[in-house]
Amino acid sequence: MATSTTRTKRGKGRDNQAPGRPTQKDIALAAGVSQAAVSLVLNKAETPSVPPATRTRILEVAQELGYRPNHPARMLRSARTMTFACVIPDITNPFYPGLVRGLQTVAAPAGYDVLIFDTDGTREREARAIDWLLQGRADGVVATFFHLRVPQLAVLARKGIPLVRLESQHKPDGPLAIDSVYIDNSEAAAEMTRLLIARGHRRIAMIQAEFGPSNRRAQGYGAVMREAGLSPDFITDSAYSEESGARAMTRLLERKGDRPTAVFGASDVLALGAMEAARNAGLSIPDDIAIAGFDDIPVAKLLGLTTVRQPEFDLGALAAETLVRRLQPGGLRAPGKSHELKFEIVKRSSV
Amino acid sequence: MATSTTRTKRGKGRDNQAPGRPTQKDIALAAGVSQAAVSLVLNKAETPSVPPATRTRILEVAQELGYRPNHPARMLRSARTMTFACVIPDITNPFYPGLVRGLQTVAAPAGYDVLIFDTDGTREREARAIDWLLQGRADGVVATFFHLRVPQLAVLARKGIPLVRLESQHKPDGPLAIDSVYIDNSEAAAEMTRLLIARGHRRIAMIQAEFGPSNRRAQGYGAVMREAGLSPDFITDSAYSEESGARAMTRLLERKGDRPTAVFGASDVLALGAMEAARNAGLSIPDDIAIAGFDDIPVAKLLGLTTVRQPEFDLGALAAETLVRRLQPGGLRAPGKSHELKFEIVKRSSV
DNA sequence: TTCGCTTAGTTATACGTATTACTAAAGGAA
DNA sequence: TTCCTTTAGTAATACGTATAACTAAGCGAA
CATH class of the missing domain: 1.10.260.40 (lambda repressor-like DNA-binding domains)
Structure with a gap:
């Protein structure tokens, strides 16, 4: 028998690699x-x-x-995954697919793929997203976080993973590789509220979600209402879903005396739920009740929803450009910037 | 000076790995x-x-x-990416996000992530998807191909990457690791056509797209029309988009004598475009013209579109389950199966 | 002839992990 | 004491790629 030094061939040399992929x-x-x-x-x-x-x-x-x-081998050797992660609450919210397309459109020519991670807007899954990112699955991240703030996100930047946040307001520059793209949600909501007031409404309710951009939007609405001597009327449901919107609207309609004549949904999805509930209650829009939304998702046009347009494609594209720049040599050292895009009030038939 | 055998340390030993990620x-x-x-x-x-x-x-x-x-290192060592690719025409088509969620819901607990690859329904990008998959970026694929057929797809299976196709009809079993999930698109379209005929329509047009599941749907429609002694009336536009639907409808409405009284869109998105064009032309739905769709995307409910419900979430979930099973030891050797899910005619106000 | 330069490559190593094959030391049995 | 078994690990290797460092052969110039 040959002794210890004999090289023992483990397997047949190619048991790991799929059949026949040449190297x-x-x-x-x-x-x-x-x-x-x-x-x-x-x-x-x-x-x-x-x-x-x-x-x-x-x-x-x-x-x-x-x-x-072999992609994995390249990744290991070059410490580059050539992948961007897109961390969002829920891809079935029609706001996000457009954003993803914007991302892809810029990312693909630069050689990057896009991975989707849904958080469902929960703190737990947001934390899991961070953990997951720390495994080196992506070179950069575009994300909407409802719960995590810079202290929790800084770890990404410190480990060399640039992050672009989708935000609802300007963020101050910081030393880390954390950028943001945003539209001024507060001002946008304020403008929509002004529109509603200009149309003669006095009792205007806002349907909010518990977390996320809803807060900033509520601020803008609240400020304008008070300015006009009106009292803000918030009704909060849990998520950015039609069910939540419908539930909130139903609660509003169950009130006795002070039913609102206009309802401002903190997002289009909420507004659509509200519309449905109103219709089911036999109300006509906008005559019995006016409804406004926020986002301008593709359906909004079909349903005649008056809303705030967010340029979701451009937001995604800008985010991707920012990441691509960050990943060029030395790009990680630049201070974090906040980029504003413009919103637009889109007047349709629901107000 | 020390001579040739001195071990020269390239870099500082940790120049590749991002700062401070411990190994x-x-x-x-x-x-x-x-x-x-x-x-x-x-x-x-x-x-x-x-x-x-x-x-x-x-x-x-x-x-x-x-x-x-370190994910890349694991991938290399274990020849597993723990990633599924989802190759679809366009994530902004509301049919797909639900599918993706279904996929993720099953994939995540099994440890798999989901990558999205949009093909735009073009042959060129579908081919690129194949190339991309052959780099070992995913362990399995769920895909909708408009152009590629088994001969072109077989390479995936041969290289050990199982594929689940989203199909519009039953596919015969094959020896390769290519499965499919489908609903009987032809029968579904037939049933919808029967409904339209039962409602008294005689001139029923179908708006088609050039490629994709539209073909099978057209077959079912055509068969029923001829059976009923009516002549099929196809109008084809390029893509599954609202613009295409609207364009097709406009062409229909420009006709002199034989304007259809009902229009069947080969997908909801096409039907929605048609609805809009009809409304813009001052027609009321369903009185002046009835409109039916296919898919039951979330908006369909809001707009009262009569349509064929495809269980997109379940399709995604089933596809993921199939892949997970395929990736268990020996799973690649089983013959390719075709799984049927049931459709449902959803009657709303547009017909 | 000897040196140096160019040409056409090769060798060696590293990335971080998983796994197989090995081993030193300690303890117990005979 | 010697042998065997168990304990507690370690060493070596491979995955496929990228790249820095090296080299053998051939040629021209001094």
Whole structure:
């Protein structure tokens, strides 16, 4: 029996890799060169040390074998995943798909893929997102956090993962690689509230969600109401969902005397739920009750919902551009910036 | 000067890894054990060769240093990405977010993430998706292909990447790891067409898209029309978008004599575009013109669109379950199966 | 002839992890 | 004492790629 020093071949050498995916080593073998030569030819446009003939041969063999670079191996070696994570409450909220498209549109040409992580707007899942990001699954993140604040997010920046937050207000610059893109939610809500008042409404309620951008929107609404000598009328339900909107509207309609004549939903989804509840109660919109929303999701147009337009595609695109810049050499050292985009009041038939 | 054999340390040893992300080696060093011991403790619930005391120490140190496993390294070593790819035409089509949620809901507990790849329904981007998948970015794929067929997709299965197709009809079993989930689109469209005929319509047009499930739907519609002695009336536009739907409807309305009294959109998005165009033309729905759709996207309910319900969440969930099963040991060898889910005609006010 | 330069590569190493094969030390039995 | 078994690990290797450092061969110039 051969003794201890015999090299024991574990498995058949290719038990791990899926059947037949050729590697650089295979190409090297077939072309009679070293793996290093293959790597050079495959990655550099010009290779002074490899003459055209060899170059061509390598490329041909690669072609023949159907070589595809092994992504995980590249990731490990280069410490780059070429992936952006998009951390959002819920992809089924129609606001987000547009954002994702904006992201992809900029990310793809730069070589980045987009991973979606839904948090459901809960603190627990937001924390899990952080943990997950710390495993090095993405080079950068675009995120909406309802619960976590800079102290909890700073760890990403410290570990070299730039973050772009989707925000509802200007954020002061900070030393870390945490940027934000936002529209002025407070001012936007204020303007919508002014519109409602201008249309003669005095009893205007706002349907809020517990967390998220709803707060800032409520601020703008509250300020304008008080300015006008009216009292803000908040009704809060849990989530940004139609069910929540409908539930809140139902509660409003159950009131005796001071039923509102206008309802401002803190998001379109909430407003749509409210619309449905109002219709089910036999009310006509806007005659019996006016309804306004926030976001301008694609359906809003179809339903004639008066709302605040957020340029979700542009927000996504801008976020991606910011990340791409951050990931260029030295980009992580720049201070965190806050970029404002403009909203627009879209007047339709619901007000 | 020391000579050639001096080991030159490239960089500072940690120039690649982001600042301060600790590795198993760091833990090993701090705990006074080997990297192998750390790996064992971190991954196995029971470690016969590591006594409780050492185990605890290692876990404590890991905790202290804030260790997170390096995902790329794991991927490389284990040849598993723990990622599913979801290849779809367009995430902004409201049909897909629900599907994605279904996917995620099953995938997440099994440890899989979900990557989104939009093809825009073009052949070129579908081909690129294949290429991208061959780089080993995902362990499994759920996909809707408009152009590629089994011959082009087989390469995935051959390289060990199981695929679940979202289909519009039953597919025969095959030897490869290519499964499908579907609802009987032809029968569903047939049933909707019967409903329209039962409501007294004789001139019923169908708005189609050039590629995708529209074909099968058209077949069901066509068959029923001919059976009833009516002539099918197809109008085709390019994509599954509101613009396409509106354009097609406008063309229909420009006709002189034989304007349809009912229009069947091959998808809800097409139907919604048609609705809008009809309304803009001053027609009332369903009195002047009835409109039906296909998919039952969330908006359909709000707009009272009569449509065919596809259980998109369940489709996604089932697809994910199929992939999870495929990725269990030996799962790749089972023949490809086709799973049917049931549709439902949802009658609302547009017909 | 000897040196130096160019050409055409190769060798060696590292990224972080998982796993197999090995081993030193201690304790118990014969 | 010697041998065996258990305990508590360690060493070595591989995954596929990228890259810095090295080198052998050939040629021209001094």
